[in-house]
Amino acid sequence: MVKGQFSWKDYDAGNTKHEWDLQKIHAAHKVLTEFKYDKNKIEKGFANKTLYINLTTNEIKEKPVTDDMKKKFTGGRGFGLKLLWDSIQPDTRWNSEENDLVITTGPLCGSTQYPGSGKSLCLTVSPSTNIVCDSNVGGYFGPYLKFCGYDALEIQGKAKEDVIIVIDGEASVIRIETAPLEEINTHLVSEQLTYMYSSKDDERSRQRVSVVSAGHGAENSYWGCLNFSFWDIRRKVARLKQAGRGGLGTVLRDKKIKGIVARVDKFTGVENAPENPEAAAKVGTKIQKEIRDLDRYQCNMRQVGTAHLVEIMDAYDLLPCENYRFGSFPKAPKIYSMKFFENFTRVIPDGCWHGCTMACAKTVDSFEVMTGPYKGHRVTVDGPEYETVGCGANMSLWDPKWIIEFNFYCDTYGIDTISSGTAIAYYMEMFEYGILNKERCGGLELAFGNFNAVMQFLHRMADGDTDEFIKVAAKGIRRVKDWLKSKNWGDHQLIEDAGMESKGLEYSEYVTKESLAMQGGYGLTLKGPQHDEAWLIFMDMVNNQIPTFKDKAEALHYFPMWRTWFGLNGLCKLPWNDVEPANNAETNDPSKVPEHLNNYVEYQNAVTGWNINKEELILQSERAYNWQRALNVWMGRGQRRDDWIPYRSMGPVTELEYVSRQERYDKQLAEIMNKPLEEIEKMDVGKKVKLLYDHRRNQYQILSDAVYMRRGWTQNGVPTPVKMKQLGFADEQKMLDFLAKKIQEDEENGLNEWGGVYSESEEKPSKERRYWESW
Amino acid sequence: MTEIKRAKILKFNSEKCVGCLECEKACSQVHFKCDDGGEKSAIRIHEKDGKFQMHVCNQNGLCIDMCPVGAIERMPNGTVILNKNICVGCQACVAFCPLGAMKRSASRIEPFKCISCGACVRACPEDALELVEVDIEEIKQIVFNNYGGANHG
């Protein structure tokens, strides 16, 4: 184990070395197109151009970034939405010719002075949800893309054969090249391309190359992620971060892209050209010091990354165990963060971009692979992070080594650990009930805890196995639900209620049964059930800070807006609230971390030269957020029925779950029904499950009513033209006309109605049914 | 690689110092080719309770492991140096320096630190400064890397 103060040159991660004839591999490339360009000088965080590539026609061109675009969409994910809006149609699907794969940066992306400033936001029409998905990722590609002269990269069309795209900021040229001989799985192809395209054969040159890729798993499932590389000069490997959610890697491979390479000639730390570098460095150093002094007493990110959450979630009954049936488990201590700490390499600065001293990007070095095509190899595994460990709990895999192996193969096969882990957990529960069995699973004994079956499933999937189960299962829970029902293999309601997906996307790893606000945090979202919009469990369930529907709605307005802001700027969210100033608890709004909010206002102003305040900061997000919702509605989704969530996320689906937390549920029922506890205790469990079922589903509808109104939408969840105009979209006539027409249609179809059933004592959010008309 | 064992660090004889700040000016010459001293000097002399104090890097090397691009290294003579041609200005070393001795001036993004060159020693009219050799093991510091600070120390 590393002791510290070693020269970066001397460290040896102890991994298996590869012998490739890179010259031969490179010689097999055929250049399809070459595009020479003049590199824009970056000004105040913007390169002011985006890059457009069409793989069908091999056209490459630039698009300007206008002031109007910045005003409406700010940058990053906002730019991605704008580019998509200009390119796709309502019926565009993930594999349509015109579907765009967009990688964006954001004005603060590529600075080094504030921790967490290297994020890219990736967008596309998702195979899982048929609407736009967005996913945030670290690694060096985003910053390098910008230093090559582009705020965003947009790829349309499909290549006929496997290609790579090379964005060469050194020579100011962009090339599409065929790439027949490169590997496809990420841990190999990212290393090959890094060696091939670094200007010199040394670690520092390799650090100036970044590769985006996905593996064989992405080709054969809807769970494809994008792996962004960041070359580690100490470990001497291409480290990886993932844009995991929504199937971006599936789209990458559908376009036949093996890798996207960006390289820069130099990097000095001021390329992002802030208006006021001094102010940026000052506010950045302040938070770096906070991380130094406080992290070890707070989240311990620097030592174990997000894995520190495992024990907390287990303690609060929030760790998803055996497909979210339980929130804690007797074996859970076997996968507490300490167990991973023992495997992680220490002391190395593990930020996914320069200057991130949160350093959450931990690795296990020299891990000996136990199964599959790389069995016996020693590799560096990035992670596992909390979500991946949570998937371990969900699949009942209680050995850290098993979770690390699962993590390694998901990464190199280019699939999202969250979607695949959550889905497999569901298949395992169906297996337990006999709805699935060995025969129906292509010979896999997919029972909870069967590590070998999990790995077999992944290997066969990546291998393109044509077994019916493998093929359907690789498309995720939504498709499997429909498949199971069509086969009539089990109770339809159970099949629907137990599978943790909404909008077609799998849940991330938190149990939400006891927090209504968090149910909204997963359901009332743009891209699907991911906790990046709001994480309200503690505010709601533990600290009881948002007791009323109105409070919850306010939180479900504010936090999604605030968290969206990171993606507009190319920032990581973790340095916002995964370290807090020592006096944060005494401030008037600790959950918002007011001091850090101020930091971000200062930071954005320092880079862009704008002069915004806290309120305008939220407004930036509100614009992008509402635009994305409107885009979803335009694509035929993004309405109340699409915001529905499976009952497993609201309450106990099975009697077993009820009984396992009987005291809690009995007490709640006694309160709801206004009956003595003794009477409830005597009731039939099945009946109690049903009572709770009806109650909680209605609660969720009442919550949706309140949230839609707070966000400025109709009861069907459609953003109103009035709201859009207030946000600054008055000249976006096509969108405004569409929304007006849609709301009129909803009116005719009776969809502009409250979704909840209100009792005498309960108040509706507004007395007016068409409340939005009077704004 | 042979292990580097000894390093030269600055030693201050407080009673000899008269507070003329010639050392700071000399240091500014080394790092910024100017006589400004103050925030452009790696060594700072402060007066506290009628006595002078020196504030400077002691070559403990904690910053070496903080640098994402490997710009900070210990030289064969034991001195820790920052190569500003490699540095990307992230300030991680500044923030994590246990002594506050990794400095940054507003005039450029790359930090700077004492390189034990002895310019200040030579500039001091009162012989208040000297370079002394120490065992690196005595001064060495490693960034905190235990499991949790609260319970696990």
Ligand code: SF4
């Ligand atoms: S906190 Fe972690 S994910 Fe965020 S920027 Fe830093 S290293 Fe990357």
Ligand code: SF4
């Ligand atoms: S400021 Fe420069 S020398 Fe210091 S840690 Fe960052 S890159 Fe390394």
Ligand code: SF4
């Ligand atoms: S030894 Fe050199 S670098 Fe160090 S304080 Fe003196 S003049 Fe400055």
